Amino acid sequence: MCALRSLPSPQTKSPAPAAGVEVTGLNISLPGPRGRSAIVRDLSLSCAPGEVLAIVGESGSGKSLTSLAISGLLPEGAHVTGSVRLGGRELTTLSERKWRDLRGREVAMIFQNPRGSLHPMLPVGRQLIEVLRLHRRTRRVEARAEAVKLLTRLGLPDPQNLMLRVPHQLSGGMCQRIALAMALAGRPRLLLADEPTTALDAAVQVEVLRLLAETVAEERIPMILVTHDLAVVEAVADKVLVLYAGEMREYGPVSSVLQRPRHPYTVALTASGPSAAHRRGRLPQIDGTPPAPWDRPPGCSFAPRCANASPICQTELAETGNAHRLRCHNPAEAAHV
Numbered sequence: 001m002c003a004l005r006s007l008p009s010p011q012t013k014s015p016a017p018a019a020g021v022e023v024t025g026l027n028i029s030l031p032g033p034r035g036r037s038a039i040v041r042d043l044s045l046s047c048a049p050g051e052v053l054a055i056v057g058e059s060g061s062g063k064s065l066t067s068l069a070i071s072g073l074l075p076e077g078a079h080v081t082g083s084v085r086l087g088g089r090e091l092t093t094l095s096e097r098k099w100r101d102l103r104g105r106e107v108a109m110i111f112q113n114p115r116g117s118l119h120p121m122l123p124v125g126r127q128l129i130e131v132l133r134l135h136r137r138t139r140r141v142e143a144r145a146e147a148v149k150l151l152t153r154l155g156l157p158d159p160q161n162l163m164l165r166v167p168h169q170l171s172g173g174m175c176q177r178i179a180l181a182m183a184l185a186g187r188p189r190l191l192l193a194d195e196p197t198t199a200l201d202a203a204v205q206v207e208v209l210r211l212l213a214e215t216v217a218e219e220r221i222p223m224i225l226v227t228h229d230l231a232v233v234e235a236v237a238d239k240v241l242v243l244y245a246g247e248m249r250e251y252g253p254v255s256s257v258l259q260r261p262r263h264p265y266t267v268a269l270t271a272s273g274p275s276a277a278h279r280r281g282r283l284p285q286i287d288g289t290p291p292a293p294w295d296r297p298p299g300c301s302f303a304p305r306c307a308n309a310s311p312i313c314q315t316e317l318a319e320t321g322n323a324h325r326l327r328c329h330n331p332a333e334a335a336h337v
């Protein structure tokens with residue numbers, strides 16, 4: 001773990017305090033081998049300004065589609081119902097023209113491969129300055145000064161020199177920080193990060209994520225982080241949403257959900273403890289496989305893999321809790337992990 005650094009506070013802030021994001025009753029369906037299938041079902045979450053919400057779950061649980069739905073980037077043929085509100089504005093009904101205006105500026109995204117978001121032939125400084133000029137409508141000289149400030153803030157030494165280099169002359173960690181600076185350039189009202197550090201080595205991952213979490217906290221930007229890695233969740237997130245087969249199973253503050261998991265699925269994920277997960281960097285394996293979206297059983301779709309399942313689990317889902325929400329008829333005792 002790297003030591004936390006105290007960062008200079010930004011001189012320019014968003015004109016108005018950004019409001020958070022609120023997702024209510026989100027359903028995403030896609031055409032599949034047996035017609036249209038519900039992939040994500042009845043998902044609700046919220047992320048306040050400066051808060052980091054992590055979405056975790058096994059491969060195929062719908063983490064990326066949820067993030068893509070929030071950023072208006074779902075694949076062709078996807079059908080969405082429910083609501084995604086950012087600062088009180090409904091996003092699910094925006095036209096593509098409105099999205100083009102919003103995306104990258106108000107809703108920024110960071111992906112797994114940092115080099116993929118950079119032009120391979122252009123100096124990274126020029127790329128960052130162009131994005132700053134576009135989003136902030138400033139002159140080149142001001143954009144350059146802002147670029148230096150952003151890169152310093154993201155822990156990059158000698159930013160003037162670094163800005164002259166092209167991506168292949170930089171390490172993956174440096175490229176990811178440049179990509180982060182570009183994502184932050186528009187002073188977004190929401191940051192979506194899908195496995196942003198998976199391609200980096202473990203020590204750099206933690207440092208980049210810590211800097212990112214500090215920056216969004218200072219800038220009051222809500223951040224939704226998609227990850228497989230419980231150690232990442234523990235290190236940087238405030239809240240966590242545990243997805244199983246496209247549905248919420250457990251949701252609440254990290255300190256509560258990961259330390260005192262109640263849903264048998266979360267219990268299984270955390271059974272070896274986040275620090276053991278940290279060593280592997282992936283979710284632990286659980287016996288069995290999740291159902292395909294077109295083959296979901298009625299009731300709780302985790303029931304076929306669940307040691308606590310009882311007959312009611314085959315027919316109905318039950319939701320309890322408020323700050324720490326849970327969908328389970330037979331939750332585990334709230335034991336400390």
Ligand SMILES: Nc1ncnc2c1ncn2[C@@H]1O[C@H](COP(=O)(O)OP(=O)(O)OP(=O)(O)O)[C@@H](O)[C@H]1O
Nearest residue numbers: 030031039058059060061062063064065066075293
């Ligand atoms: N373009 C698409 N067309 C049809 N089905 C898709 C498409 N994209 C994703 N899916 C299906 O939707 C489900 C959820 O996919 P998604 O990528 O959101 O999962 P994930 O939790 O992010 O997985 P991973 O951790 O492997 O990235 C999967 O069953 C996947 O096969």
